[in-house]
Amino acid sequence: MIEFGTGGWRAIIGDEFTRENVRLLAQGLADRMHEEGVVERGVVLSYDRRFLSDVAAWWAIEVLAGNDVPVTVITRPVPTPMCMWTVKQKGSAYGITVTASHNPALYNGIKVFTEGGRDAELEVTDEITAHVRTLDPAAVRSLAPHEVADSPLVTQQSSINWYLDAIIEQLDLDAIRHAHLSVVLDPMFGVAQTSLQTILVSARCEVSVINARHDPLFGGRMPSPAEGSLSPLRQAVLDQGADLGIATDGDADRLGIIDDLGNYLSPNQVLVLLYEYLLTGKGWSGPVVRNLSTTHLLDRVAAAHGEVCHEVPVGFKWISSKMAETDAVIGGESSGGLTVRGHIPGKDGIYAGSLLVEMVARSGKTLSAIYADLVARYGELVMEESSYGYTPARRDELQRRIFEEHDLPGFEREIDRTSWEDGCKVYFADDSWLTIRFSGTEPVIRVFAEAPTAEEAKDLSRTVADHYGLKA
Known part of the structure; x- marks a missing residue:
C-alpha cells in the first residue's frame, strides 16, 4: 500500500517501504509521463543518508530508464531542496527524492516534485497511487542493474555547486564576512553539513559542526530540529560562545535555531524575524503566507507594514501556490519549513539558515537582542x-x-x-x-x-x- 501525505510517501522499511513498492511507484510515474507527453523532459532524482536511500534511488532509476525516461541522478546524499532547485533549473517534468525527512530511523519514503520544483499536488499523488494499485509487479519494465550505469538515459551528477552558488548570489556576503560570526551547525546526522558549511565558510564565518557523522539511526533520536532534540546544539553554542546555532532535519528542508543566550527560537519566531528583516532590512514589499497552524504574529507584522497575511491549509504546496498567486515575500509553517520569493517554491533549510546569518551580520546586534526588539514592537504569542x-x-x-x-x-x-x-x-x-x-x-x-x-x-x-x- 502506497499512501501519500502532506510530506510525501513515508513507510516503515521492510513493511511497506520495499523494493517492489519503490519499483511500482517509479512505474506509475513513468506511465504518467508517457500519458502527459513529457518523457523527453526527464526526471531529477536525489537521496538522503537514510538506510537504503541510495539503493532505493537506483531501484527507481532502473524502472524509469526501462521506460525510456531520461534521469539525472545526483550521486551523493544532498538536501531535498537541491533536488527541487535542479528540477526548476533543468526544466524537468518531475523530481524524486528518497527520504523520510524527519521521521524516525525505521522509516524511509519518497517525495515527488512537479514542474518548477514544486511539491506535487495531492491530485497528482492521488492519481499516481490510484494507478499504481492497478499495476502487476511482474509487468514493471526495468533495466538490469548492470545496464543502468552505462545507459544513455542516465546522467550522473556529483556537483552541488550550482545550487550553493544560487544561494550565495542572493546573500550579502560582504556584510557577513565583516561581522566575524561564530556559528555551530547541527545537521542531525543528515545531509546539511557540506552545503551550509561551504556557504558560511565562504562568508568567513567561524563554523563548528556537531552530529555530522553518517548514522542511519540518527544518534537514537528523531532527526527533527525541535526544542527537545537540540540540547547538544544549545550546549555547544554556550560552550563556544557562538553567535547562533543552526540545526536542520534529516533532509535539510527544515531548521531550528539556538540564539546566543542558548534560547531555542521556534520556526514561528524565525519566520517572523525573517519576514520583518526582508521588509525593513532589505526593503522588500509584499504579503506573507502561512498555514493555519502557524503563528498569527505574522498577521501583526504584515498589518504594521500595510501588507496582508494569507492563511492556507497545511501542506507546503498550498503555501508555494499562494505565494505565486500573490507575489508574497515569504511563506512558511510552524513545523520549520519556509521559502523566500525568488528562490525555489518549496522548503529550504539551507537558504533559510544562511539568510538568518545575514540578518544577524547586517544588524550589528545579537540574535537575542533582535528578537527582543521584535517582541517590543509587536507583542508576543x-x-x-x-x-x-x-x-x-x-x-x-x-x-x-x-x-x-x-x-x-x-x-x-x-x-x-x-x-x-x-x-x-x-x-x-x-x-x-x-x-x-x-x-x-x-x-x-x-x-x-x-x-x-x-x-x-x-x-x-x-x-x-x-x-x-x-x-x-
Whole structure:
C-alpha cells in the first residue's frame, strides 16, 4: 500500500517501504509521463543518508530508464531542496527524492516534485497511487542493474555547486564576512553539513559542526530540529560562545535555531524575524503566507507594514501556490519549513539558515537582542504543540466526534469563529486560536494552540486533550 501525505510517501522499511513498492511507484510515474507527453523532459532524482536511500534511488532509476525516461541522478546524499532547485533549473517534468525527512530511523519514503520544483499536488499523488494499485509487479519494465550505469538515459551528477552558488548570489556576503560570526551547525546526522558549511565558510564565518557523522539511526533520536532534540546544539553554542546555532532535519528542508543566550527560537519566531528583516532590512514589499497552524504574529507584522497575511491549509504546496498567486515575500509553517520569493517554491533549510546569518551580520546586534526588539514592537504569542497517537478504532471515533459531529470542548473564552476547511480551527476573540487535525505524515492527531502566554496556550491544549481523552 502506497499512501501519500502532506510530506510525501513515508513507510516503515521492510513493511511497506520495499523494493517492489519503490519499483511500482517509479512505474506509475513513468506511465504518467508517457500519458502527459513529457518523457523527453526527464526526471531529477536525489537521496538522503537514510538506510537504503541510495539503493532505493537506483531501484527507481532502473524502472524509469526501462521506460525510456531520461534521469539525472545526483550521486551523493544532498538536501531535498537541491533536488527541487535542479528540477526548476533543468526544466524537468518531475523530481524524486528518497527520504523520510524527519521521521524516525525505521522509516524511509519518497517525495515527488512537479514542474518548477514544486511539491506535487495531492491530485497528482492521488492519481499516481490510484494507478499504481492497478499495476502487476511482474509487468514493471526495468533495466538490469548492470545496464543502468552505462545507459544513455542516465546522467550522473556529483556537483552541488550550482545550487550553493544560487544561494550565495542572493546573500550579502560582504556584510557577513565583516561581522566575524561564530556559528555551530547541527545537521542531525543528515545531509546539511557540506552545503551550509561551504556557504558560511565562504562568508568567513567561524563554523563548528556537531552530529555530522553518517548514522542511519540518527544518534537514537528523531532527526527533527525541535526544542527537545537540540540540547547538544544549545550546549555547544554556550560552550563556544557562538553567535547562533543552526540545526536542520534529516533532509535539510527544515531548521531550528539556538540564539546566543542558548534560547531555542521556534520556526514561528524565525519566520517572523525573517519576514520583518526582508521588509525593513532589505526593503522588500509584499504579503506573507502561512498555514493555519502557524503563528498569527505574522498577521501583526504584515498589518504594521500595510501588507496582508494569507492563511492556507497545511501542506507546503498550498503555501508555494499562494505565494505565486500573490507575489508574497515569504511563506512558511510552524513545523520549520519556509521559502523566500525568488528562490525555489518549496522548503529550504539551507537558504533559510544562511539568510538568518545575514540578518544577524547586517544588524550589528545579537540574535537575542533582535528578537527582543521584535517582541517590543509587536507583542508576543506563544504556541503549544501536542501530538497524540491512536488505535484504528479511536481514529474512527475521533473522526466522527470532531469532524462529523463537531463535538468541541467548552472553552472559557469567547469564540470568534470556527473553520472546518482543513481539520478544525477555532479562532478566539482575544487573538488566540487552536487547531485539531490528523497528521498527514504520521499516525497521530495534532493539537496546536497559540495564546499571549505559554500557560494560556497549554490550558487550551489540555482542554482539548481532556475532552477527547487523548494521551501523549
